[in-house]
């Protein structure tokens with residue numbers, strides 16, 4: 001069950017410091033890519049991934065998580081396929097259903113946009129996220145064996161998808 005103090009809304013520019021903080025602390029070798037969160041990073045948003053592409057979870061006035069939803073393709077035949085290109089919850093806010101609430105909100109948004117499919121990638125080692133996606137109706141569409149070398153370990157990448 002999601003904590004009923006949690007609200008989900010579209011991101012705005014002023015969420016950037018909180019989102020950057022989550023980005024730099026939420027990921028580890030089993031979920032993300034250490035190279036992307038090491039060292040200096042100027043901001044969270046970019047030209048191709050601005051506030052409009054994000055829903056955020058707010059708990060007691062604090063931004064504690066985000067989900068990024070983007071068109072997977074930029075051509076007509078691929079219209080209706082959306083990609084979740086990021087989902088993260090602050091470490092100290094986990095286990096309260098916030099990830100689940102963000103996934104529910106993204107399904108509602110995708111349906112509003114007339115999408116027919118949502119797709120995403122997850123490391124096979126990311127058991128918490130895999131369980132969460134499974135509960136939300138995502139199924140494994142493909143396995144990319146030994147796709148990444150992360151901290152010296154070969155990691156399989158899975159493509160998951162949910163039809164709307």
Ligand SMILES: CC(C)(COP(=O)(O)OP(=O)(O)OC[C@H]1O[C@@H](n2cnc3c(N)ncnc32)[C@H](O)[C@@H]1OP(=O)(O)O)[C@@H](O)C(=O)NCCC(=O)NCCS
Nearest residue numbers: 026031087088089094095096097098099100122129131132
């Ligand atoms: C995956 C992630 C977004 C889940 O966020 P969350 O807000 O903890 O999600 P929920 O509370 O909805 O569900 C988390 C699961 O962990 C369990 N859990 C319980 N206490 C927990 C805790 N203290 N910390 C983490 N998970 C906990 C929940 O019960 C739930 O298990 P279930 O799916 O078997 O019911 C979060 O762990 C995260 O940011 N991970 C790093 C980034 C990541 O892996 N993103 C996905 C990449 S594809």
